[in-house]
Amino acid sequence: MTDSQSEAARSEVVEADTIHSLDASVRNIWRIKGAGLTLLLLLPSLFYDLTHLFDPGSWLPFGVLSGTVLVLGLIYCLAWPRLRYRAWGFALRPEELYTEHGVLNHIRTVVPLRRIQHVDVSQDLIEREFALGRLVVHTAGSRSSDVVVPGLPLGEAERIRDEVKRFILEDPLTEDPV
Amino acid sequence: MSPSASDPDPPDRSGLPETPPSSTDPSSEEASPTTDAPPAHGSPSTLLGAVEEPQRLHPLTLLLRVGASLPALLLLLLPTLQNPSSENLFSVALTVFYGVVALPAIVLQYLRFSYRITPKQIVIQKGVIKRQNRSIPIERVQNVQIERNLVARILGVAKVTIETAGSSATEGSLEYVGLEAAQDIRQVVRSFQHQATDASGAPQSRADEEGSKEILFSMNLVHVLQSGAFRFSLLYIVLVFSGLELLDPEVIIQRVLRSQGRIDQITETMAAHPVLTAIGTVGVAGFFGWISGIVIHLARYYNFSLWLDGNKLRKRHGLFTVTEGTIPLEKVQALVLRTNPLMRLFGWYELKVQTVGMDVNEQGHRVIAPFAQYEDLLALGQRVRSFDLPDTFGRVSPITIRRRFFRYTAVLSAGLLPAVYFWPADWWQLGGAALPWWGFVLVPFILGWAILQYRNHEYAARNDGLYVRRGVTTHRLWVIPVEKFHAFHATATIFQRRLGLKTLHVDTAGAATFAYPEVIDLPAKEADAQLDRLYQRFQTLYQTRIEEATGAPDTRLDADQRLQLPVRDDK
Known part of the structure; x- marks a missing residue:
């Protein structure tokens, strides 16, 4: 097989790879976390509003503060996870991990597998309820050296981890990763 | 990783009854000289120079350590010294504490510290209450640095620090050993490393080592002064403030109050001629900054010399503290040429290399030529890592x-x-x-x-790497070779997306810094295309390397070998 042929074959393989979205239930995790954050902000603002209810000198009319927090919080809980989910995509390709994400700031990242120092699969309390895991890929890069893929079914995350591990272990080049 | 993994385990280890319980690494503690020697080069000549007996530090260390603790003691005793008649029990107690605890501690520390160097590893044992037993595998040692500050030079001793690739911090430090011992240590470690790498095992003599060095860059006094003259430093402000700290504020206030008339005069004059005052202030500040820039540069880069030793760069410089450093060529991640507007006007630049796994000074960037003309630095850079600087650079989107x-x-x-x-x-x-x-x-x-x-932001993505120029006040040129690419990012903030722009960033290994070689505000399409193209080059390079190494294409990449993820495209 000549070089150009193998080149063509590889790019075909790359083309054939679809970009995967995260597991759909990750939206619920984001909603729950967003709701928690909203509640955390809402309680103090409600407290402020109630304690200044009969204060004529108050520079904010009653309910403005907690109302703003509530509206922003609702948007953050309901609409934001959907947008975030739609923006997220990843693909484990023959030689690289590809991710794209971000609602406001769009970020496209290619991490060559041979640059990966180690891989973790982590799970927090809420993620455990949904049987989802989070893939954390560490590189020796100088900036944003960790690449995180949230909301993968745990089994899938572990399979990706093992695949990356296999790639690194079977690397015929015995050079330092950096 | 335990060093015993590569060590042939001493067979009589289990038979030894007196295993020290405090030791953290028993295998290194007990590995006897004979078992430490690699069987492959078992000839006695290769063991020459090994420091098998545990060595103490230089006795003058005691003096230096006591001396180092004196300023603190003086500060503690300051109230008593200023007012000897008062019975300040606290400072007396501190002095007693110092005499009873601190001084014996220094002696004990000295007695309990030992090091030895075998062909496999450097073993440092230390600690009075908590014993620490550290062994550093020889092949992992990146750098044996010899540092001598003014006092150390007067006393003829040196501080030896051992750096490894594994950690960013210094792994071991011997403070202080005699100068000759320090040079011997470095020599021994280097020759052991040569043995480990050369399978032929030709033991290199010291004369050979010295002869093989080739000076790449050096600076004489005039050059160093010139270099300092092009830079400003605001360090004098720090000096002024730390000087003020030492003075009693009340004394200053008294002085100021007493000279009220003169100060009033000065303020009146200043108020009368505000422009003149402003010019004067800026002038004085600039002058001080200029002078301190020269002084700092002189102290840091006096007698700068950089030479090539095999596949390592070595440098030595400094007036009061002579610093020596080693940079293995393969650890160089990127080259950075840096300049400021004044230097740029006359074509002067500074060359740094981005390294990884070394000490964290200068944020993983090491200056290998503080001051030289652009062309000279490019030629020097070629020696460090060959690259082909493109004639034309591309601009980002206007x-x-x-x-x-x-x-x-x-x-x-x-x-x-x-x-x-x-x-x-x-x-x-x-x-x-x-x-x-x-x-x-x-x-x-x-x-x-x-x-x-x-106008100062240009880039060129070439077959051999990525070149980025950026910056108005501090202008930098990055040279990033393809083989050191690490991760590839194309990002767009919400504002950039409105304008159809993207930022391209190719990450390299190293420590975080102030400025990254980003290509900011490329047209979005171009950024994505460049990202793909740069990644393709990286991929092809490693494909070729694998084929060269194994003689066959990489089978890990075949479609049937790979993990198939469930297709779940429910967007």
């Missing part, structure tokens, strides 16, 4: 001017508008408007600045 202009103006307004709003009516007014309004005079300058940034 829309960057617009984005930057709006961005900086927005930041300025965010600062000024609240100030305008809250500005009391009876405060300073100028021409009938509150003073903050006049801040908007800066807007045309912002436009100029944005244009300058655009």
Whole structure:
């Protein structure tokens, strides 16, 4: 097989790879976390509003503060996870991990597998309820050296981890990763 | 990783009854000289120079350590010394504490510290209460650095630090050993490393080592002074303030009160000629900055010399503290040429290399040539890592001017508008408007600045690497070879997306810094295409390397070998 042929074959393989979205239930995790954050902000603002209810000198009319927090919080809980989910995509390709994400700031990242120092699969309390895991890929890069893929079914995350591990272990080049 | 993994386990280890319980690494503690020697080069000549017997530090270390603790003691005793008649029990107690605890501790520490160097590893044992037993595998040692500050040079001792690739911090430090011992240690470690790498095992003599060095860059006194003259340093401000710390504030206040008349005179004169005062202040500050820049450069880079030793760069420089350093060529991640506007005017640049796994000084960037003409530095850079600087660079999208202009103006307004709003009516007014309004005079300058940034930002993505120029005040040129690419990012903020722009960033290994080789505000399509192209080059390079190494294409990449993820495209 000549070089150009193998080149063509590889790019075909790359083309054939679809970009995967995260597991759909990750939206619920984001909603729950967003709701928690909203509640955390809402309680103090409600407290402020109630304690200044009969204060004529108050520079904010009653309910403005907690109302703003509530509206922003609702948007953050309901609409934001959907947008975030739609923006997220990843693909484990023959030689690289590809991710794209971000609602406001769009970020496209290619991490060559041979640059990966180690891989973790982590799970927090809420993620455990949904049987989802989070893939954390560490590189020796100088900036944003960790690449995180949230909301993968745990089994899938572990399979990706093992695949990356296999790639690194079977690397015929015995050079330092950096 | 335990060093015993590569060590042939001593067979009589289990038979030894007296295993020290405190040792953290028993295998290194007990590995006897004979079992430490690698069987492959078992000839006695290769073991020459090994420091098998545990060695103490130089006795003068005691003196130096006591000396180092004296300033602290003096500070503690300051109240008593200033007022000897008063019975300040606290400082007396401290002195007693120092005599009873600190001094014996220094002696004990000295007695309990030992090091030895075997062909496999450097073993450092230390600790009085908590024993620490550290062994550093020889092949992992990146750098044996010899440092001598002024006192150490007078006493003829040196501090030896051992750095490894594994950690960013210094792994072991011997403070202090005799100068000859220090040079011996470095020599021994180096020769052991040569044995480990050369399978042929020709033991290199010291004369050979010295002979093989080839000076790449050096600076004489005039050159160092010139280099300092092109830089400013604000360090003198720190010096002034730390000088003030030492003085009693009350004394200063008394002085000021006493000379009230003279100070009034000065302030009146200053108020009468504000322009002259401003010019004078700037002039004095600039002069001090200039002088301290020269002094700092002289102290740091006096007698700078850089030479090539096999596949390692070595450098030595310094006036009071002579620093020596080693940079393995394969650890160089990127080259950075840096300059400031004044230096750039005369074509002077500074060359740094981005390294990884070394000490964290200078944020993983090491200066290998502080001051030289552009062409000379390019030639020097070629010796470190061959590259082909393109003749033509590409500019980013001119829309960057617009984005930057709006961005900086927005930041300025965010600062000024609240100030305008809250500005009391009876405060300073100028021409009938509150003073903050006049801040908007800066807007045309912002436009100029944005244009300058655009004109100073260029890039070239070539077959052998990525080249990025950026910066107005501090202008940098990055040379990033393809084989050191690490991760590839194309990002777009919400504002960039509106303008159809993207930022391309190719990450390299190393420590975080102030400036990254980003290509900011490329047209979105071009950024994505460049990202793909750069990654393709990286991929092809490693494909070829694997084929060269194994003689066959990489089978890990075949489609049937790979993990198939469930297709779940429910967007």
